Amino acid sequence: VCSKTGVALCAIVIAWGALTFRYGSVWQNELTLWTWAAAQAPRKPRPQVNLALALMEQRRWAEAWELLNRVDSQLASDTAMPDLDRREALDAIRSNRLVIARVAPR
Amino acid sequence: VTVTLLVLVWLASQSWIVRTTQGTYEDTIHLANAQGTRTAPAFSVTSRRWLTNWTLWHQFRIAPAPWRMRAVNLLLSGIVAVLVGWLATSLNVSGLMASAVMLVHPLTVESLATISGRAELFAALGVVGACLALLRLPRISGAIVALGCLMLGVLGKESAGLAIVLAPLCLLAARPTKAVWGMLLIASLIAAVMIGVIRTDLVTADTSIHAGAWALSQMTATFRLVCLAVLPLGQTVDYDYDHAARAMQIASVFGVLSLALLVPLLWQRYRIEALGIAWVLIVCAPRWIVQSPRNYLNEHGFYLALVGVSLVIAALAQRQFAHDVS
Numbered sequence: 001v002c003s004k005t006g007v008a009l010c011a012i013v014i015a016w017g018a019l020t021f022r023y024g025s026v027w028q029n030e031l032t033l034w035t036w037a038a039a040q041a042p043r044k045p046r047p048q049v050n051l052a053l054a055l056m057e058q059r060r061w062a063e064a065w066e067l068l069n070r071v072d073s074q075l076a077s078d079t080a081m082p083d084l085d086r087r088e089a090l091d092a093i094r095s096n097r098l099v100i101a102r103v104a105p106r
Numbered sequence: 107v108t109v110t111l112l113v114l115v116w117l118a119s120q121s122w123i124v125r126t127t128q129g130t131y132e133d134t135i136h137l138a139n140a141q142g143t144r145t146a147p148a149f150s151v152t153s154r155r156w157l158t159n160w161t162l163w164h165q166f167r168i169a170p171a172p173w174r175m176r177a178v179n180l181l182l183s184g185i186v187a188v189l190v191g192w193l194a195t196s197l198n199v200s201g202l203m204a205s206a207v208m209l210v211h212p213l214t215v216e217s218l219a220t221i222s223g224r225a226e227l228f229a230a231l232g233v234v235g236a237c238l239a240l241l242r243l244p245r246i247s248g249a250i251v252a253l254g255c256l257m258l259g260v261l262g263k264e265s266a267g268l269a270i271v272l273a274p275l276c277l278l279a280a281r282p283t284k285a286v287w288g289m290l291l292i293a294s295l296i297a298a299v300m301i302g303v304i305r306t307d308l309v310t311a312d313t314s315i316h317a318g319a320w321a322l323s324q325m326t327a328t329f330r331l332v333c334l335a336v337l338p339l340g341q342t343v344d345y346d347y348d349h350a351a352r353a354m355q356i357a358s359v360f361g362v363l364s365l366a367l368l369v370p371l372l373w374q375r376y377r378i379e380a381l382g383i384a385w386v387l388i389v390c391a392p393r394w395i396v397q398s399p400r401n402y403l404n405e406h407g408f409y410l411a412l413v414g415v416s417l418v419i420a421a422l423a424q425r426q427f428a429h430d431v432s
Contacts, residue, residue: 005426009203013112016338017119019212023341024122027219033130033343041346080348082315 030054043078045071045089052096061104068093068100108202116187116209120180120218126173131343132222133172157261158225175221182227183208183218189234190413194420196241197280199378203423207416212338213331216406225263226409232259233410236269237276264304265410271297271388279381301392321394322355323347327403328390329358332365334405335415347402362387378421385414 026036034051041047048071055064072093075086165175191205208214217223235255239248252273259266274290326347334341365383372380389411393403 003427003430005423005430009206009423010111013115013206013210016212017115017210019338020119020210020215021122023212023338024120024215024219025125027122027130027215028125029128030130037343040340040342041344041349043349044344044346047342047344082348085348 031058043074045075045081045085045092048074049089049092049096056096056100059104061100064096065100065104068097112202112206112209116184119210123173123176123180123218126176129172129175129221131220133175133220155225155261155263157228157258158222158263161224162221172221175224176218179218179221179224179227182224182231183214186227186230186234189231189238190416193234193238193241193276193413194417196238197276197378197381197417197421199417199420199424200427201420204416204420207419208412211335211412211415212341213335213405213408213412215341216343216404217409220406223406223409226265226406228262229259229264229266230410230413232256232262232266233269233272234413235259236273240273240277241280265389265392265407267300268297268389268392268410270300272385275381275384275388279377301395304392304396315397317395317397320397322359323350324390324394324403325362326350326355326358328394329361331390331403331405331408331411332361332386332415335408335412341405343404345402345404376421379418382414382416382418382421385417386411389414 026032030050031054034047034054037047038051048067052064052067052071055061055067071089075081075089075093078086081089161178162175165178169175187205187208190208191201193201194204195201217226232255235258236252239251239255242248243251252269256266256269256273259269270293271290274286274293278286278290327345330345366387369380369384369387372383390403390408393407
């Protein structure tokens, strides 16, 4: 352990530990998880829609509504998205908008 | 002292578990219905991943808090790490380093964080147990125990079926005889037939995409995860493979093929490194063929492959230590 290799390996293990703690903290709750995931994949609808859901759980209706609108307009111009994913995302956007329209205070 | 330090780093790095305030990702499927009312996770004796679902079902009755579910996963991952260390030692490489990878590597987070990630832990327990049984026990009893471990793993997650190939491969790395080569050949044929059956069972016309496009995306996922194993930066639960640049996809295919080419090249002089690389590719390869719609290879799916990475790192560490001493 006291050799150069040992010290280097200890440093690597500690660095991994720090990264594990940092990334693990992302999994604290839905909001932290999907905020992180949405930032990592800004063009993918699923993390954005899930972030909107997490915002809705916290009754942050305006932010969720705005996010869903943004994803909707993104999907319209996205040609790389497989059809099945597009349909699924559009369904999720539609149903969540309905929930916000029904539940959120004016 | 080293072991104590490692355990301390492990517990500190995974202490985020106690900060859990809510089940995340697939946990909601298991733990709550649409109204936010908690219900027991679905369970039946005929369900797939029986062991995983059974333990979740029981734990839900005793200690349903999400952080407790994750704590049980942490305990299971500790057992996996000990077994991987034992496997590495059996192959004459650094067991401590192999265990360290399985304990603190950031790619383990997703398997611990989702309560459904427990399936990966059971699969790894089964596969590593089967490898150890073939390596450490006499022929007949070893085969019987290996079969038991294989069944335990498959009850956790179907990917544990790969033990059929991985266990003889480990044996081959330790004792390369003609009989073991024959065993590996037969095992590979059985595994190929199994994967073919599963493939036709899963793919349906309305959910399938072109086989080439699927393989390209999955190879991109595989290579990205291998890169994350080396440099774990930029992890995420839902990587955007649909928008991956064409250059990245082509580079990934070359990367994966290069890794495959390294196995026979390294086999004679760097056998455990070759075994580790082969392990990673064998674990990931079925996912290039078997389509699970819109479900690209993700970080928790890489947990079993991480055993191969740990063997490579342990072998390199052992070699470097030997060089230091000489």
